Structures are given as structure tokens and as C-alpha cells.
Amino acid sequence: MRPMSGPGAFLHVLEDPSAPPVGQPQGPDGLLMRLLAHMLYADDDIERAELDLLGRLVGAHDEEELREYLDELCEQPLDLQELANAYPDPKDRDDIVTLAEHAIWGDGRVERGEVEILEDLMETLGVKPG
Numbered sequence: 224m225r226p227m228s229g230p231g232a233f234l235h236v237l238e239d240p241s242a243p244p245v246g247q248p249q250g251p252d253g254l255l256m257r258l259l260a261h262m263l264y265a266d267d268d269i270e271r272a273e274l275d276l277l278g279r280l281v282g283a284h285d286e287e288e289l290r291e292y293l294d295e296l297c298e299q300p301l302d303l304q305e306l307a308n309a310y311p312d313p314k315d316r317d318d319i320v321t322l323a324e325h326a327i328w329g330d331g332r333v334e335r336g337e338v339e340i341l342e343d344l345m346e347t348l349g350v351k352p353g
Contacts, residue, residue: 228252230310230318233259236280237325244282247292251309255322256280258306258344260296262326265336269293273329301340303347316348 228248233255236242248256259280263273274289283289310316323344327337345352 230255230315230322233280233322234318234325237276237322245280247281251306254302254306254309255319257296257299257301258303258319258323259326260293261301262323262337262340263293263329264297265340266332266334267336270329272331273326276325276329303344306344307347307349310348316350319348320345320350 229252232245236245245252259277263269263277269290271286274286277289277293278284281289281292306319307316310319320341323341327333327341
């Protein structure tokens with residue numbers, strides 16, 4: 224049975240095409256969506272494959288709607304410590320890093336800005352590479 228919320232639920236949606244989307248969550252899961260948005264925008268260029276990743280999560284496929292939602296999310300600051308405080312469980316933290324990696328590979332390219340966010344995220348969450 225899939226988790227109903229948290230990073231595991233996000234991963235389930237990305238890894239299982241039959242899984243229902245998480246929608247546009249608020250609270251701690253909203254922080255996860257904000258992280259993804261900042262990761263996707265790290266290279267200042269949003270490609271269709273990245274929009275598809277977001278669309279899978281929110282259950283929308285209209286490009287304009289997805290871009291507007293991304294813009295809304297990116298208007299909010301990314302507070303990695305707030306994210307860490309919301310998810311103290313080590314399994315959740317590992318899942319958050321995996322989720323961020325999905326965002327990095329969303330367009331098939333790894334950009335320096337994405338790596339910097341990932342490194343800061345891992346440090347803040349206390350997750351070791353490996």
C-alpha cells in the first residue's frame with residue numbers, strides 16, 4: 224500500500240504510471256513541491272520533459288497551467304531547514320533526495336545549479352552520498 228503523503232507518495236507517483244497524482248499539496252508536502260519547482264528552475268529553462276514530471280505529480284498536462292503553478296511555487300523561498308524539520312525520519316529524508324534526483328534528471332541533463340541545490344539539501348537533511 225502506498226503512503227498517502229510524504230516523499231514516498233511522490234516517488235510512488237513518479238515510479239508507477241497507474242498511481243493517482245498527489246495534486247497540489249499544502250503543508251509539508253507543499254514544501255516538497257516547492258523543492259521540485261526550485262530544482263526544475265535551477266537551470267533557468269523548463270523543458271517539456273520537466274513539465275511532464277510535474278504534470279504526473281499534480282495530475283495536469285496543460286503546459287500553461289503547469290508553468291503558472293511552477294511560477295507560483297518558485298515565488299516562495301526554498302527553506303531547506305523547514306523541509307528538514309518537516310521530515311525528520313531518515314527514510315523520508317532519503318526519499319526526498321531521490322525525489323530531487325528525479326527533478327535533476329527530468330530534462331536528461333545535469334546542471335551546476337541543480338547539483339548545488341542537491342548538495343545543500345543533502346547537507347541540511349544529513350544524508351550522505353552513496
